[in-house]
Amino acid sequence: MQVNYWNKAIETIDRQALRDMQLRQLRHTIDQAVKTHFYQRRLGKVGIQSGNDVGSLDDLQKIPFTTKDDLRQNFPRGLLAVDPEQVVRMHSSSGTTGIPTVIYLTQEDLDQWTELVARSVVATGCTKQDVFQNMMSYGLFTGGLGLHYGAEKVGMMVIPIGGGNTQRQVQVMRDFKTTAVHITPSYLLHIHSRLEEFKVTPKDLFLRKAFLGAEPYSENTRCKLQDLYGIDAYNSYGLSEMNGPGVAFECVYKQDMHIWEDMYLVEIIDPATGTPLPDGEKGELVLTILRRDAMPLLRYRTRDLAFLHQDPCPCGRTHRRLSRILGRTDDMLIINGVNVFPSQIEEVIMGVPDVGTNYMIRLDKHESLDRLTIQVEIYSKMFTGDASEIDALKNRIKERLKASITINPQVEIHEPGSLPVFEGKARRVIDNREKL
Amino acid sequence: MKITQISVFLENRKGRLFEVCSLLGQNSINIRALTIAETETFGVLRIVVDKPEAATEVFKKHQITANLTSVVAVEVDDRPGGLAAVLKTLSDHDLNVEYMYGFVEKATERAMLVFRFEDPDRATKVLSAAGVRVVTESDIRGL
Numbered sequence: 001m002q003v004n005y006w007n008k009a010i011e012t013i014d015r016q017a018l019r020d021m022q023l024r025q026l027r028h029t030i031d032q033a034v035k036t037h038f039y040q041r042r043l044g045k046v047g048i049q050s051g052n053d054v055g056s057l058d059d060l061q062k063i064p065f066t067t068k069d070d071l072r073q074n075f076p077r078g079l080l081a082v083d084p085e086q087v088v089r090m091h092s093s094s095g096t097t098g099i100p101t102v103i104y105l106t107q108e109d110l111d112q113w114t115e116l117v118a119r120s121v122v123a124t125g126c127t128k129q130d131v132f133q134n135m136m137s138y139g140l141f142t143g144g145l146g147l148h149y150g151a152e153k154v155g156m157m158v159i160p161i162g163g164g165n166t167q168r169q170v171q172v173m174r175d176f177k178t179t180a181v182h183i184t185p186s187y188l189l190h191i192h193s194r195l196e197e198f199k200v201t202p203k204d205l206f207l208r209k210a211f212l213g214a215e216p217y218s219e220n221t222r223c224k225l226q227d228l229y230g231i232d233a234y235n236s237y238g239l240s241e242m243n244g245p246g247v248a249f250e251c252v253y254k255q256d257m258h259i260w261e262d263m264y265l266v267e268i269i270d271p272a273t274g275t276p277l278p279d280g281e282k283g284e285l286v287l288t289i290l291r292r293d294a295m296p297l298l299r300y301r302t303r304d305l306a307f308l309h310q311d312p313c314p315c316g317r318t319h320r321r322l323s324r325i326l327g328r329t330d331d332m333l334i335i336n337g338v339n340v341f342p343s344q345i346e347e348v349i350m351g352v353p354d355v356g357t358n359y360m361i362r363l364d365k366h367e368s369l370d371r372l373t374i375q376v377e378i379y380s381k382m383f384t385g386d387a388s389e390i391d392a393l394k395n396r397i398k399e400r401l402k403a404s405i406t407i408n409p410q411v412e413i414h415e416p417g418s419l420p421v422f423e424g425k426a427r428r429v430i431d432n433r434e435k436l
Numbered sequence: 437m438k439i440t441q442i443s444v445f446l447e448n449r450k451g452r453l454f455e456v457c458s459l460l461g462q463n464s465i466n467i468r469a470l471t472i473a474e475t476e477t478f479g480v481l482r483i484v485v486d487k488p489e490a491a492t493e494v495f496k497k498h499q500i501t502a503n504l505t506s507v508v509a510v511e512v513d514d515r516p517g518g519l520a521a522v523l524k525t526l527s528d529h530d531l532n533v534e535y536m537y538g539f540v541e542k543a544t545e546r547a548m549l550v551f552r553f554e555d556p557d558r559a560t561k562v563l564s565a566a567g568v569r570v571v572t573e574s575d576i577r578g579l
Contacts, residue, residue: 385443
């Protein structure tokens, strides 16, 4: 199999040399981190004043974990480690319970991220001859812009179309002979289901590769997509706190994702105890970003469950491979690639007058896409006998949810007392989608 | 001479209309006129019954979401043009119909029309003055 590298020296670096590099970068990262009040205090408590206090990579275990809550509590600039005028970009998550998580990048940080994305797309066999249609949303979400710059760096022609508008996507794919796409697996399935309507068959397209990301999916779904379009589909992994896409990517062998270890220190821990687990065992992925001066994060708990492969990959890259994401340690839902916590939905529903206090969240697949349905009970006193008023109430709930979580839900109104009542811990989410 | 209509919120579930109607039957409440306004996920059942107070009590007891609305019912001859004649009167007096539904009374050969107006009192006056027979609460009980 043809194996291409973007940066062969780093991608095939000897493991010992990689560890030496990681230690140097960890020391540098700690020097950056202690410029923030947050890390100065937190590292001070475990006797680390500067990078020099770290003797070996084993000392990483002394460092306390950083969590999403830490990011929220330090909103908006508490974790910024450089002079604000050095910052050239910010990205932000949607505001779970009101407070978004923000990341900052200097130009050099952006270049580092772009380097990883360039390595990733070249690992899938892409070259400057490829035409790349980026169907991930641009904007605060990192999925769009993240891939964009890396693909440009490689010299691919980038079509920055963003998400949605299926008819236009297909037309553009055909007109510009798109060879590679970055897309959620459910949207790629959905496009296929509509090709006939546009009188197009996969053979009319020039597609060769798809980078799949932003939501969990099974190996079966990958195989199905490969067969439907006659393409190679590559799994990818990223999270905004760690810059975004490009954290880990599959190579042409498609046997799980190389995680770029010169950029990230990777740990798998037991989520209950925090104890590190050996390669091969499933646990929570914990990452330390090694090359981001604007906003260092040490031992960040991703809440994603995965394992690391022990054996080397036939492609020759020495960076270890991460399994697909096998679940979450929290209740976060991924709906068409958008991360949503049930608490966000609850907050919106409870903020709408005339809605009872009981509600349910249901997730189904509809035409290959995720569909979110909110079931609420009508508040008896608010019923005037007019159906249009209930429709107006439904629309109010829909609009507020759309504004808050950027997802357009279905809303079902039920009679009071008809939804299940929970005496213990409420289980309000019913997920009917395919289990991995 | 307004009469009482009961609107019942029905979620879109198999057997729900049956349950509501059964309750009325078990309590010897007779439905005089009925219509359903439906949407994708729920319906609103609108009924005129012979014992509106009893029906309200039954619904309350069974936690059925219901609401009382004043409507105007008239009787017209069950023949072509019967409804149009009434509507002309309303139109001439600038009375807007929010919604309406009709019912045929076999025994009398007349049709009962139920109207919802923004101003039921004025509508009643206009219709009575035009010689339209407006149905009273006691008519409904005795039908």
